[in-house]
Amino acid sequence: MSQLFSPYQLGGLSLANRIVIPPMCQYSAQDGNATDWHTIHLGQLALSGAGLLIIEATAVEPDGRISPADLGLWSDENEAALGKVLDSVRRWSEMPIAIQLAHAGRKASTDKPWKGGGQLGPENGGWQVHAPSAIGFETYPRPPRALTSDDIARLVEAFAEAARRSVRLGIAAIELHGAHGYLMHQFLSPLSNKREDEFGGSFENRMRFPLQVLDAVKAVVPAGYPVGFRISGTDWVEGGWDIDQSIAFAQESKARGADFIHVSSGGLSAAQTIPVGPSYQVPLARAVKEATGLPTIAVGLITEAEQAEAIIGTGEADMVGIARGILYDPRWPWHAAAALGASVKAAPQYLRSQPRRFSKLFG
Template sequence: MSQLFSPYQLGSLTLANRIVIAPMCQYSAKDGCATDWHTIHLGHLALSGAALLIIEATAVEPDGRISPFDVGLWSDETEAALGKALEAARSWSDMPIAIQLGHAGRKASVAQPWKGGGQLGLDEGGWNVHAPSAVGFETYPRPPRALTRDDIARLIEAFADSARRSVRLGLAAIELHGAHGYLMHQFLSPLSNKRDDEYGGSLENRMRFPLEVYEAVRSVVPAGFPLGFRISGTDWVEGGWDVEQSIAFSKAAKARGIDFIHVSSGGLSTAQKIPLGPSYQVPLARAVKEATGLPTIAVGLITEPEQAEAIIGTGEADLVGLARGILYDPRWPWHAAAELGASVKAPDQYLRSQPRQYSKLFA
């Protein structure tokens, strides 16, 4: 039996297999509201045969958006818009849908990637950004304002409010975004956190804000509700965040009841030197899993079925996350199941597409 297509229990959530669709920003919202694009995007991915679909990084306040076109979940209007897209997807798929809640911090206020992705001027629809310290992202001309303690308290409540809205929308799990150089990662890394109060300096202090966010979110979701963290396992920069600190953070989160850790890397500094290659981030997930025993999601150029099967079969991670690869091939789970002799759930409308040589592909 294929290990990739074996079931898995994530908190109170039963997953049909080990394939997760990782969050992927679409930069196609309007004033934080999901649009028809998100209905199409979520709808077709919900038919892919994966076990779990995680909605893109969703801002907990307007200033927390990466770009002016990011999805948000901070108001009744943004909640209603996302609810509309979810209703459409759920009409034709029972795939569990989760959400990633985040804040961009100093990496906010940028153009869409296909328009260059640089920091937008205040006369171009951009805004002043904030961060743990007044230390800007290297290529952005406008530096951030350092957050006050009152700001921090307000943001913690913003995460909790977005979590309440997530539960009301019937989402299956929440992933807190502490990776890729965004706000919680900025607090964690000594490269971006230069504070001299209880939120900076020592590792314990740098972990304080993300852990307080977790505790606030945990306090407003139902018992057993799956709650996890996306972390960058390393900054890939000397003197920055690294795998040892990632393990320490994961242990602290485990002590507070975290359900899973989703491990990627980088994104905090342009000085990063990433050794790109197939499965290049999987060793980071393996290190966290081995040190903590926590369920882990591995990502990073996982493109081939046998590659994903090996990651699960050897215990390097419990789940594999697909991102750009599943945008390129939205039926990747179907093709993987065919290659590995497994089966997937397909909508009735597509049953006639089953190739003759894979007569047991559709369960």
């Protein structure tokens, strides 16, 4: 039996298999509101046969968006727009849908990637960005303003309110974005956090804001509702956030009730040197899993069925994230199941597409 296609229990959520579609920003929202593009995008992914689909980074306040076209969940209008999309997708798919709640911090207020991705000023639809410290991302010209303690308390509540909205929308799980150089990662890394109050300096202080967010979100979701973190296992910069700190953070998160860890890397500094190659981030996920026992999602150029099967089969991670690869091939789980002799659930409208040589593909 394929381990990749074996069922998995994530907190109170049952997954049909170990394939996760990670959050992937679409830069196609209007004032934080989901649009028809999200219906098309999430709809096709929800018919892919994966075990779990995670909605893209969704800002908890307008200033937390990476770009003006980012998805948000700070208002009733945002909630209603996303609800309309989810109602449409769920009419045709039973796949569990999670969401990633996020704040971009000093990496906010940028243009869409296909328009260069540069930092936007107020005159171009941008805004003043904020961060743990007044230290800007290296390639952006405008520095952030340091958050006050009152700002931090307000943001903790903003995450909690977005979690309440997520529960009302019937979203199956929440992933808190602590990776890729965004706000919670900025608090965690000593490269971007130079504060001298209770939110900076020591490792315990640098963890404080993300852990307060976790506590606040756990307090407003039902018992058994999965909540976890996406983290960067390392900054890939000397003197920055590293795997040992990641393990310690995951251990503390587990003690506070976190249900999973989704391990990526990088994104905090332009000085990063990343040894990119197939499965290049999987050792980070393995290290966290071995040290903490937390359910772990591995990512990083996982493109082949046998590669994903080996990651699960050897216990390197509990789930694998297929992101850009599934945009390129939206039926990746179908093709993986065929290669591994497994079966996958397909919409009845597509049952006639089953190749004769894979007669048991659609179980």
